[in-house]
Amino acid sequence: MSKRANGEGSVYQRKDGRWVGSTYVLRPDGARRRKEVYGRTRSEVNSKLRELIASTERGIPMAGTSWSVSAYADHWLENGVRALRPSTQSNYAWVLRKYIVPTVGDVPLERLTPSHVRKLHGAVQSMGVSVRTVQLAHAVLRSMLAEAVREELISRNVGTLVRQPKLEKTEQRAWSPEDAARFGIASKPHRLHALFELAYSVGLRRGELLGLRWSDVDLDAGMIHVRQTMQRLGSAHGRVFGPPKTARSRRSVPIPARVARSLRIHRAAQVAELHGTNRSNPLDLVFTTSLGTPIEPSNLRRDFEALISSAGVPRIRFHDLRHTCASLLFAKGVPPRVVMDLLGHSTMSITTDLYAHVMPTALAEAASAMDDLLSEAADTMQEEAIDD
Template identity: 35%
Template sequence: MVLPDGSRPTVSSKNKKKAQEKWKELKRQVEDGAPITTGRTTSLEQFLRQWIEVTLKQRVAAGKMTESTRISYADHIRLHIVPALGNYALPKLTPAILRGWILKLQQKPSARQPKPKEGEQPRVALLSDRTVNYCHAILRTALNSAMRDELIPRNVAELVEPPSGKSKRGRALTTEEAERLFTAAAGDRWAVLWMTILALGLRRGEALAIRWEHLDLDAGLLLVGPSLQRVRGEVNEHTGRRRGKLAVVKSKTESSDAPVAVPEALSKILKAYRREQTAERLAAKVWADPGLVFATSVGTPIEPRNANRAWNALCDRAEIERVNDQRLRIHDLRHTCATWLHKQGNDMKTIQGALRHSRLATTSDIYTHLTVDVQRRAADSMDVALSALNSM
């Protein structure tokens, strides 16, 4: 019997009957997709290998996880979990061991080091708190699976607190910056893409996956659905390289699949853009996919990284300043959409619907600064009422 990871498990016993019982138990574990144990204590590395190749692949097949997420888990396990913890037997893991591991991760240099500016001393960038938090979350999820398989009595990762790992707050364009940006984008084939992301608060991948059949410009509706992403492939054992591919993947949440109202101004822009694209397609010798709204000059899907490059070039032309040495991102158009909606007097529930977040808490966490503004306005209103009472 060959396991998904290519290994051949064995059982042994001086008693033939016991050996047969062990073999039956082994076959049952394989059929159930449970981690393989052959009487010996399972190490964390052995368990995680089975977890990635069996349990997570079953979750992908069941539509409970994307393949890109499974590969991301596998990468972080290979780079940050197994080297430090892989040799520990599952039952021997303790909260103290995991706290020491997290502390070392926080002191570990990142694979991506910033290039020093001229005249500056090079500095070592460490793993972000978000990465450390992600590694802890992966281990906690894996140990929950081990606990369900009755390999361990408790999940020690639940007893250890990782760094907060909070995402950096997005940045919103000012009206003046937006005017400079779209003036610089005039005549650019990318301009309509940027306008669509801003007007509808879309994610980059969602915008790149839009098809004309998803749009009803007369009714002013767009059905937002899957996302175009570059999906990472497995690492080639011989070359050490990874081959990826463009793929249309499921939305982040069910709430992401939703009809969105298209502003009339954007509908007019998209109608004109469709006429231009039709003329371009008819003049082209080859056009791969006539259904894509945003495509290359030969009708193929747009590589997300090329969209990033085009965006960075536009920001440079428009002289959009960096904040804390960080470029303005495409995703910040989504933040701009939320901020502008808020300035127009829309509440957080309305913004949640516009951004298609499944939970209001998600919207509130990301746009805490907007929530504070709402609370300030409420406090100011109460201040007026209290002042009126004091004047009596």
Template identity: 35%
Template sequence: MGKRANGEGSVYKQRNGLWAASLTTEDGKRKYFYGKTRKEASDKLTKALNDRKDGALVATPKQTLEQFLRDWLEHSQKQSVRERTFERYEEIVRLHVIPVLGRHQLQKLSPQHLQAFYTKKLQEGLSPTTVTTIHNVLHKALDTAFKWGLVNKNVSKLVSPPRRERFEGHPLTLDQIQTLLEVAKGHSMEALLKLALATGMRRGELMGLKWQDIDFSSGVLQVRRVLTRIPSKLEGKGYKESEPKTRKSRRSITVASFALDALKQHRKKQLAIKMKAGASWQEHDYVFCTSIGTNLNPSRDMLDPLKELLESAGLPDIRFHDLRHSTATLLFSFGVHPKVVQELLGHSQISMTLDVYSHMLPSLQADATSRLNDALSFLEDESEETDI
């Protein structure tokens, strides 16, 4: 060990250049904190001492990854992320990380441990995308461990997760969309399908849409909320209203007239259903709801009817989310600027829009080249006449 800094007590500089601080935990073990500067190590020590004074636990060198991850989920993530996100984190930690890495001491976790873990998961049949998601959760957790002074580096930063598979979705073509809407005429899903295809709205946004959000005179609707599932491990059940995930997700959308007309007809039918339901009706103002006014079940009331319509139309089986991809793909094929597509879809950054739909760029470039050729081909004719 290097020489202790004067007046710093348990803060000292190591031979490797890092500064270290230590304290004795209640079980008599030494707990170490590291930093690139004396102040950084000292600040971590001060925080640990304050936490201990306030009753918080200070990790020992033998704290396992499992112990840390359970603390991280309970004290760092449970109140700071969406319930569905928390449930996903908890499942990843419980089903994948703890069985393989949980016994390792947090401070002795190495990049080799993580790399071998990722390889094992790939060999077990998990997709590269799933393994990358596991890596992202570990990266976030170990970042917190570093900020808390439990480790001197985030070892996940030294590991390369597998490359994500690019999923391009299965958008419908214009002809297929027209066929689907023809088959859906008069169906309870007609207005929902038309609005989904006219706006590219997400499933949760459609489920959370209320009549108060639509201004029929201007033809504009506001995306103000989403319906999200309440995780089964948390209190309550079913779905709840919540804010859109990002600022860009809260947006105004000008709705095409064919979809507005469908919504007007849908409202008339809904009022008749409401009258028939009588006292059983539960008023939530949802545009798309059950026969008693409650929110739709995405599988039973949205995906299953969509699959039936697709089968009746002789169209390929797609996910509900592929309707959103269909809208975006169609807009790009019409030459709509990516910025406009981004704002319509509610992507937080245009880079996300370009990344998701980058597979379309070659065909769009070919079309642009063809149009450019048609526009400027007269130059060749003039050149030939000049040569004569």
């Protein structure tokens, strides 16, 4: 038996000439067991052992048929998504629990096939959900399997072999200027009037509004700095404050003068509301409950729906206030690049894909400009021909 080097595990050469190595590895259930690897040379076995030892030190269990999709999903949520935002972790856990595990959770990880992925598509669709939800389930499974490939638990990611359902584009719902004005009048007595006005005037997302701090607002300069968001992630996480999702979402945006006036009125009302009580606003939030605590998204939605009814305007989602902002700006001829920066979209294609239907004026102006250009060129050519 040849002497092994430090860190190799146990390595020796059999009588038939093959090399054998063994070391302790983790099982999916967390227990340790001895595993052997084989090779034609000592260096080949040592290489395999080093990979096993490194995986064990990182807490990565060994590959094998004992890994089910459900078992690996638990491992992935515990170890593979820790670097992601809490909201993303929560969404992944919900999709796995709701759709993936009930459908393919019992399938051994290494035996997962494209037919299983298509089965998942069908199972999710049968629940009467949108195509976007089917795409989300597919994306989560694909991300999980990509990590399993990196951990060398499986040799291929079957999620990449199956096309996800195509999402049909739907026209975004938005209010007209008259609708927005009617809603603004109806919401004026409401204590969160400034929040709603900010939503359809500047296009901030709900989480950006609920996480906005007074330290991020410069009313003298007429600017708001989007540096924090707030989300409700269920009982496991509760309310979570954190930075915006992307670098483009972290932005500084100007606010209309009328919105600045509304915010000044709101700030004075907030101070008066808490004055003389034992309550405060420790998080420095612009929009709080009357107790100075963060606003629950579900309560904001109920207030919004009640104001829609009293204003007599078309019923839309709160997020559609953001679409309303973009639509109104495009109607006034604001360039797409400016709208992109205001809304915090990561790419221009997101802006143009979402709002191509509300840019007919800009398209018509482009066609008219081209017509003028070509007409002028044709006239010049005719004049030169006459002179000749």
